[in-house]
Amino acid sequence: MRGITTPVTKIRRQVFTEIARLAYEDGDYSRIEEIPYAIIPGESASYRDSVFKERAIVGERLRLAVGLPLRPVDQHAPVSQGINDSAIADMFYEPPLINVISFACNACEETSYTVTDLCRSCIAHPCTAVCPVKAVSIVNGRSFIDKSKCVKCGRCAQACPYTAIVKSERPCAAACGVNAIESDEYGRAKINYDKCVSCGQCLVSCPFSAIADKSQIFQLIQAIKRGDEVIAEVAPAFVGQFGPLASPEKVRAALRKIGFEHIYEVARGADIGAVEEAEEYIKNVPTGKLPFLATSCCPSWIMMAKQQFPEIAHCISDSMTPMVATARIIKEKHPNARVVFIGPCASKKLEAMRADIRSDVDFVITFEELMGIFQANGIEFSDLQDDTGFNHGATSSGRGYGIAGGVAKAVADCIHELAPDLEVKTDHAEGLVECKKMLTLAKLGKRDGYLLEGMACPGGCVGGAGTLTSIPKAIKAGQDFAAQSEFKISTQDETVFEKLGKYTKK
Amino acid sequence: MKKVEVKVCVCTACVMNGSVEIMESVESLRHLREQMEDDDMIQEKRELIVTTDKCLGGVSHEADSPMVEVNGKVFSKADSESVMSYIIDCFKEEE
Numbered sequence: 001m002r003g004i005t006t007p008v009t010k011i012r013r014q015v016f017t018e019i020a021r022l023a024y025e026d027g028d029y030s031r032i033e034e035i036p037y038a039i040i041p042g043e044s045a046s047y048r049d050s051v052f053k054e055r056a057i058v059g060e061r062l063r064l065a066v067g068l069p070l071r072p073v074d075q076h077a078p079v080s081q082g083i084n085d086s087a088i089a090d091m092f093y094e095p096p097l098i099n100v101i102s103f104a105c106n107a108c109e110e111t112s113y114t115v116t117d118l119c120r121s122c123i124a125h126p127c128t129a130v131c132p133v134k135a136v137s138i139v140n141g142r143s144f145i146d147k148s149k150c151v152k153c154g155r156c157a158q159a160c161p162y163t164a165i166v167k168s169e170r171p172c173a174a175a176c177g178v179n180a181i182e183s184d185e186y187g188r189a190k191i192n193y194d195k196c197v198s199c200g201q202c203l204v205s206c207p208f209s210a211i212a213d214k215s216q217i218f219q220l221i222q223a224i225k226r227g228d229e230v231i232a233e234v235a236p237a238f239v240g241q242f243g244p245l246a247s248p249e250k251v252r253a254a255l256r257k258i259g260f261e262h263i264y265e266v267a268r269g270a271d272i273g274a275v276e277e278a279e280e281y282i283k284n285v286p287t288g289k290l291p292f293l294a295t296s297c298c299p300s301w302i303m304m305a306k307q308q309f310p311e312i313a314h315c316i317s318d319s320m321t322p323m324v325a326t327a328r329i330i331k332e333k334h335p336n337a338r339v340v341f342i343g344p345c346a347s348k349k350l351e352a353m354r355a356d357i358r359s360d361v362d363f364v365i366t367f368e369e370l371m372g373i374f375q376a377n378g379i380e381f382s383d384l385q386d387d388t389g390f391n392h393g394a395t396s397s398g399r400g401y402g403i404a405g406g407v408a409k410a411v412a413d414c415i416h417e418l419a420p421d422l423e424v425k426t427d428h429a430e431g432l433v434e435c436k437k438m439l440t441l442a443k444l445g446k447r448d449g450y451l452l453e454g455m456a457c458p459g460g461c462v463g464g465a466g467t468l469t470s471i472p473k474a475i476k477a478g479q480d481f482a483a484q485s486e487f488k489i490s491t492q493d494e495t496v497f498e499k500l501g502k503y504t505k506k
Numbered sequence: 507m508k509k510v511e512v513k514v515c516v517c518t519a520c521v522m523n524g525s526v527e528i529m530e531s532v533e534s535l536r537h538l539r540e541q542m543e544d545d546d547m548i549q550e551k552r553e554l555i556v557t558t559d560k561c562l563g564g565v566s567h568e569a570d571s572p573m574v575e576v577n578g579k580v581f582s583k584a585d586s587e588s589v590m591s592y593i594i595d596c597f598k599e600e601e
Contacts, residue, residue, distance in 0.1 A: 005524025005586075013522050243521035244558050375518050375568075382517075382560050469526065 003470030007047055008209040011058065014039050016217060016372025019065040023221035024376060029087055030080045035062055057104045057209070066218040067092040070099055089223035091363060097198050097213050097350050098191060104210035105188040108170040111152055115143045118164035127156035127165060175205035177432020177456065178304055197303040199432065199456040200346030200465025213346045213465070217373060220340060220363045224259040228338045232260045233326045235343035236267045236394075237402030237461040240477025241367040241468050242374070242381065248481055249386035254379045256387060262334070263387075266341070267394030269326030270401040270410070271490040272499050273297060277317050278414035278491075279500075281451055286422060290315050292442055292450045295407045297321050299351040300456035304432055309439045318506065320357075322401060323348055325503040327360040338362040342370055344402070344464030347456065356506055366466020397490040399482035403475050404430040404460030408453035410490060415451070417491040428453035430460055510552050510596045512589075513559040515573040517566060524586075525572035531586040532556055535593055548597050 018035045025031070036055035045051045059079040060070050067086050071077040086092045115127075121141045128136045128143070135149035136156050143164070145156065157165040172189050173181040180195035181202060189210065191202075203211040224230055232255050239248055246254070252263050277295060284290040296302060296317040306313045319325075327339045340363040341348055352361040365373075393399075397413055400406030408426040415424045427450055429438040435454040441447050457463040462474035469477075487493045514520075514529045533556060542548045561567060562575050570582035574589050577596055581589055 003527060003530070005527040010523055017522065243516045243518070243526055245516055245560065246521075371518070371522055375522055378566075379518055380560070380566070468521070470530065473526070473530075 003472075006207075008207065011039060011209060012061070012212070013368060013372060015058065015061045015065050016215065016369045017375045018372075019062060019215070020217055020221060020373045020376035023087075023218045024225070029083045030078075032062055032066070032080045032083055033078060036079070053103070057101055060101045060104070061209075061212050064099055064212045065215045067214050067216060069094060070101060073103055086218060087222055088219055089226050089228060090219060091216060091353070091358075092219050093214060093216070093349075093353060096191070096193055096196075097346065098196060098200065098203060099212055099214070100189050100191060101210050101212065102184065102186075102188050102190075104208055105206075106208045106210070107183075107187040108172075108189075109168065109187075110173070110183065111167065111169045112147060113145055113150060113152060113154065113157055113165055113167055115145055116164050116166055118162050119143050119160075120162055120164070122161065124161075126159040126161070130155040130159045171205045171207055172202040172211060175201040177201070177436065178308070195307070197300040197307070197432070197456065198347045198350045199300040201457065203346070204465050213349065215365065215369050216349070216363045217365055217369045220365060221373065223338050223363070229334060229336055230260050230340060231262045231264065231330050231334060231337045232340050232342055233264045233266050233269075233323065233330065235323070235341070235345070235348075235402060235461060236265070236270065236399050237344045237464065237467065237474060237478065238342065238367060239399075239481040240474050241344075242371060243468075245381040247381075247386070248390055249388055250381040250384050252387035252389055253384040254374055254381060257379060257384065258373060258377050260340070261337075262330075263389060264326055264330055265390065265394045265398070266322045266326045266343070267398035267401060269322035269324070269329065269398075269503070270297070270407075271395050271398035271493060271496050272325050273319050273322050273504060274397050274401075274407075274410040274414050274490040275418075275496055276319050276500055276504055277411045277451075278418055280317055280319070281411065281415055281424065282419050282422065285449060285451075291445065291448045292452055293317055294439075294442075294452040294454060295411060297401060297407055298347070298455050298461075299345075300347040300432065301435055301454035303347075304435060304456070305439055305454065308436065309443060312439065312443055315442070320504040320506065321348075321351065322398075323351065324357055324360050327357075328503040329499070331360060340365065342367065344457075344461050344467045346465045366464075368466045368468050371468055392486065394485060395487040395490050395493050396482040396485040397488065399478065399485060402461040403478055404428060404455050404458075404463075405453065406460065407455075408451055411451055411453075413489045414491050417489055424451055425449055426451045426453070428455070430455045430463075431458045432456050507551055507553045509555055510593055511555045511557070511577055512593065513557050513562055513575040515560060515562050515567075515571070516558045517560050517571070519566070519568040520572040523572045525574070525584075528572060528574055528584060528586050528589055529556060529558070531590055532593065535590060535597075538594075539597055542594075542597070549600060552597050554593070 397410035459471040574584040
């Protein structure tokens with residue numbers, strides 16, 4: 001459903017706008033009880049069987065948007081329960097990040113193969129012949145799959161000449177690359193948090209809008225209201241996210257208007273990371289110390305790799321991510337600043353909670369959540385003057401980090417500059433299923449000598465869970481912005497070398 | 507050639523409610539129009555012009571977003587399906 005606006009998308013976004021509006025009000029926040037009636041007006045249901053259920057689900061989404069946990073279904077609790085405790089100017093978070101609103105879940109059937117009406121009762125019926133467990137038979141002249149026997153190999157579906165056999169999957173589980181979606185006793189989706197790497201793809205794939213992550217916009221706005229020195233670091237994927245009128249210069253202007261004192265490009269931190277990972281590669285891979293080097297900027301990819309491939313975990317660069325490097329640069333110059341990472345990513349919210357990063361990054365919000373804050377402030381991009389502070393910004397390499405393949409290209413380009421005689425092979429994977437395939441090959445020794453880039457989201461960061469724009473549009477906009485950079489490759493910007501080794505170590 | 511002029515509002519509220527996606531679905535009709543012409547479903551060639559126009563020259567309109575105008579007809583709380591089908595009707599319309 002990416003790139004298609006549905007009622008599900010609209011409700012998700014409306015929640016952010018309304019919570020931002022609420023946050024700007026003073027005093028008692030119990031008015032949150034009224035918001036479900038604003039988002040779901042009228043007396044009859046529009047989406048589900050009951051208007052009361054629709055509002056209850058919006059209530060849960062509102063709670064997650066202010067950082068509060070879901071309410072237990074079997075106990076009395078108002079939507080506002082705990083809201084005044086969450087109205088603080090600091091990160092407010094208790095796990096888990098990604099939540100299934102269980103009574104919104106449709107309890108979709110787990111993966112199954114079904115014979116549809118397209119079955120023509122053909123004489124050949126190859127569906128039966130290819131089944132290795134005798135689950136397919138002809139019943140009343142038509143193909144029939146005995147689900148108690150079926151092992152879901154899919155051979156019958158491939159063999160049918162009429163494409164009459166379909167595979168149906170739960171959209172959340174199909175989007176999950178680490179098989180973290182299980183079922184509760186009612187057959188509803190339940191996340192196994194030991195496996196989940198918080199990429200957020202399930203929450204944008206659920207057609208019933210039953211999965212949501214927690215947000216920090218409520219607390220961020222408290223910090224802005226208090227007059228804190230709030231500084232934004234925007235991820236490279238921000239370009240093109242906020243509509244045709246929102247050029248990078250207008251986005252800067254809008255951020256200033258809502259109270260950010262400075263705006264940094266995370267692509268600057270990416271430039272440092274690219275040179276460091278290039279040096280790490282040159283030092284370790286050609287010398288045989290490491291069989292290959294994997295990049296470290298996507299936290300979900302790193303979590304998956306460390307969990308599922310512990311034997312090759314040492315081949316992942318131990319550089320901190322561009323988010324952290326940029327935050328540390330900001331904190332060095334502005335020690336009292338509150339650093340806000342603005343990105344496409346659910347997983348960065350979790351990364352910023354880590355004990356060794358907590359003091360670097362104060363808040364993490366997504367583009368979609370930021371647009372809610374813009375809307376609550378009545379920001380219209382066409383009314384703003386361009387803010388040209390992105391001049392002398394990051395290189396094309398750094399700005400390419402948000403697009404799949406861009407990280408590997410950036411690091412490989414730096415390797416070419418630093419060691420022109422060295423031949424470097426690269427591979428990249430997008431989506432955790434593909435990432436796993438790539439690491440399986442690497443484990444077998446088939447990626448020796450390589451630089452490997454993994455991105456948990458299809459398309460790279462531009463396909464992240466917190467984006468607003470379709471992936472092709474975001475890629476185009478990102479490439480155009482990268483082309484405007486003064487320097488093409490991170491190594492060409494000499495100021496990067498002054499910063500090496502200072503901001504990315506644990 | 508007769509024109510079908512589509513104006514899409516791209517104010518903050520409209521972008522939040524999917525006006526960019528509506529614009530993409532309208533753009534996708536160029537290809538469909540060629541196919542329909544080949545199949546003789548459209549008799550007369552039409553030119554499709556898509557522009558963005560903040561708030562269609564009017565005032566802000568959060569409750570009505572997204573807003574789209576097709577040959578002077580204004581769609582409030584527009585959705586892709588209504589806008590596309592109206593444009594296809596405009597393609598088919600005879601003199």
